[in-house]
Every structure is written in C-alpha cells, then in structure tokens.
Amino acid sequence: MSFNLETVAGLVGGTVVEVSVVALPEDPNLHALSLPKKVEYTVPFPRLETPVLQIDGSMIYWDEVPDATGYAIHIWNIICSTKNTFFDLLTHEDLEPGTYDVFIYAIADSSKNSNSLNSNIEKYTKEPIE
Numbered sequence: 001m002s003f004n005l006e007t008v009a010g011l012v013g014g015t016v017v018e019v020s021v022v023a024l025p026e027d028p029n030l031h032a033l034s035l036p037k038k039v040e041y042t043v044p045f046p047r048l049e050t051p052v053l054q055i056d057g058s059m060i061y062w063d064e065v066p067d068a069t070g071y072a073i074h075i076w077n078i079i080c081s082t083k084n085t086f087f088d089l090l091t092h093e094d095l096e097p098g099t100y101d102v103f104i105y106a107i108a109d110s111s112k113n114s115n116s117l118n119s120n121i122e123k124y125t126k127e128p129i130e
Helices: none
Strands: 016-021 037-042 054-056 059-061 068-075 078-082 086-088 098-108 122-126
Touching (some): 054 122
Antiparallel strands (some): 016 037, 054 059, 059 086, 068 078, 068 098, 098 122
16 A cells, blocks of 8 residues: 655645655554554755657757756756756767767755656757768
C-alpha cells in the first residue's frame, strides 16, 4: 500500500514532518499488528512549470518559466546552462556530427521551489562540415 504525502493539504515546502506507519488488523477490536515505524519526510517545494522546447535549425527556444533562475540544456550526455530562453546548439564545439536528443528543465531557487520536470524531447542533427 502507498500514500502520496504531496496530496496532504497544509504542508509547507521545506518543513520536516514525522510520519508514523503501523499495520492495523481488519477487525477494529484487535490490537495493532506491528510497532509504529517512524520516518522523517521533508515536504518538497512546489515544482516549477515544465518548459515546452521548440527547435528551428540549430536554435532551441522556450517560454520563460516564472521563478526560474536559469535553464539546464541536455544534449545527449552534455549539459549546458543558460539564463536565456534560447540557445544556439552550434555554439557547443564539442558536439560531433550526428543526431541528438535535446531537452531542458527550469532550474529553481532551492529555498522556494523544486526544479521543473524535463521538457519534451526534440531531435537535433549536426551536419558534418565539408
């Protein structure tokens, strides 16, 4: 059985709460079947909106995400960062000719928010220089 603590109303991001779990019998007249297990849980901060990535040639761009401090750009196994809402993939000189999956996520101020989920994935093909 599972329970998503993020669905509990009134919990404030960054707060540490103690959660106790105990197995109960189906018959309410019987005693608990186990000793309580206590764990500490840090309430996550609200997640930033997920950016929507678009690509036009070597340029990628996206709308600004409110409260983002920057953006992480993943090109295959290479990670770049920017504060802009666009990036020219040709500026990354280590990228060999080939086709790559590209996605981004918004970076949060960790005292107020959590990073966004990854954006959609776009394909980018770097052509060989002849």
